[in-house]
Amino acid sequence: MSYLSRISLLPQIGEQSQLARLLMGNQYGMHRLLWDLFPGRDGEARDFLFREEQYTDGRGRKLPLFYLVSPREPQTDSPLFQIDSKLYQPDLNAGDRLAFMLRANPVISRKNGGQRSRSHDVAMDAQHQCLTQLCQQAGVSTEGPKRARIKRLDALPASQLQTLIQGYHPAVPASLSALLKLQQQQALQQWLLQRGERNGFQLDEGSHLQQTACRWNALPEKDRGKNRRQAGFTSVDFEGVLTVTEPEAFTTMLKQGLGKARAFGCGLMMVRRI
Numbered sequence: 001m002s003y004l005s006r007i008s009l010l011p012q013i014g015e016q017s018q019l020a021r022l023l024m025g026n027q028y029g030m031h032r033l034l035w036d037l038f039p040g041r042d043g044e045a046r047d048f049l050f051r052e053e054q055y056t057d058g059r060g061r062k063l064p065l066f067y068l069v070s071p072r073e074p075q076t077d078s079p080l081f082q083i084d085s086k087l088y089q090p091d092l093n094a095g096d097r098l099a100f101m102l103r104a105n106p107v108i109s110r111k112n113g114g115q116r117s118r119s120h121d122v123a124m125d126a127q128h129q130c131l132t133q134l135c136q137q138a139g140v141s142t143e144g145p146k147r148a149r150i151k152r153l154d155a156l157p158a159s160q161l162q163t164l165i166q167g168y169h170p171a172v173p174a175s176l177s178a179l180l181k182l183q184q185q186q187a188l189q190q191w192l193l194q195r196g197e198r199n200g201f202q203l204d205e206g207s208h209l210q211q212t213a214c215r216w217n218a219l220p221e222k223d224r225g226k227n228r229r230q231a232g233f234t235s236v237d238f239e240g241v242l243t244v245t246e247p248e249a250f251t252t253m254l255k256q257g258l259g260k261a262r263a264f265g266c267g268l269m270m271v272r273r274i
Contacts, residue, residue: 001087001089002069002087002088002089003074003086003087003088004086004087004088005066005068005069005070005083005085006066007034007065007068007084008063008064008065008066008081008082009063009064009081010078010079010081011082013080030066030265031263031265034048034050034066034074037075037081038070038075039075046263047070047071047072048071049069049257050066050067050268051067051068051270052064052065052066053065067268068268069254069268073085090251092244092251093244093247094246094247096243096244096273097241097243097244098241098272098273099240099241099271100238100241100242100270100271101238101269101270102238102268102269103213103236103237103267104192104266105235105236105259105260105266105267106121106122106123106191107259108120108122108125108191119260122188122191123188123234124234125187126186126187127146127180127183130168130180130183131153133168134164134165135149135152137164137167138152138156138161138164140156150176153176154176169182184214188238189209195258195259199249199253200244200245200246200250200251200253201243201244202242202243202245204242204243209238209239210237210239211237212236213237214234214235214237215234215235216233216234217233217235218232219231219232219233219264233266235261254269
């Protein structure tokens with residue numbers, strides 16, 4: 001048994017405090033507040049999914065709105081939130097077509113030499129692989145951050161850079177930024193296609209998969225010191241149409257989530273029939 005809940009700030013909280021502004025975009029703090037809706041679970045693993053949205057109130061202010069899927073019904077006497085819950089029992093069959101929205105943290109694991117597997121951001125990894133290959137073909141250094149490699153490639157004669165780009169992907173306009181964007185889009189789509197194979201769905205070939213709001217979400221509470229990389233994760237919003245291929249696996253995914261960073265608002269797929 002699972003529950004789907006719609007959670008918003010109580011009207012008096014939204015009108016009389018700055019809590020709404022503090023909550024929006026604060027995945028770490030939001031996870032803690034939502035965890036409080038399930039008392040008596042100290043020390044246990046998180047077992048709920050949530051997704052943050054925004055809505056505009058009657059005064060034109062943007063306020064946070066949350067959707068939450070959980071195996072237990074959240075308590076409704078919260079001093080902060082207005083909570084509307086209902087049983088969540090998807091009744092699906094193979095062949096059902098659904099419109100979906102998904103905020104995900106697309107990562108892949110890759111070994112570097114004999115080292116342990118490490119997670120890599122899919123979008124950034126696609127751009128890294130593309131830039132590395134272009135630099136190698138141009139005979140320039142592959143070292144340094146992304147912006148340094150782009151600068152080296154941009155310093156090439158225009159005709160040489162155009163030849164490199166069209167050799168990498170003939171259908172792309174002779175623009176390095178356009179090529180990098182395309183590589184990112186294709187890598188993200190491939191990531192979702194592969195997850196669909198494992199979770200009982202396939203993307204509709206005739207519909208356009210939208211990829212929006214690709215952003216970095218900082219987690220300052222988890223920073224490891226000034227000499228280490230800033231803690232955080234990348235999230236991408238997907239929207240499109242899918243077909244259910246394995247109802248049981250797909251329903252399990254709807255309740256348990258897809259991908260990483262589920263504790264910080266990723267992984268909850270929202271669906272509706274079309």
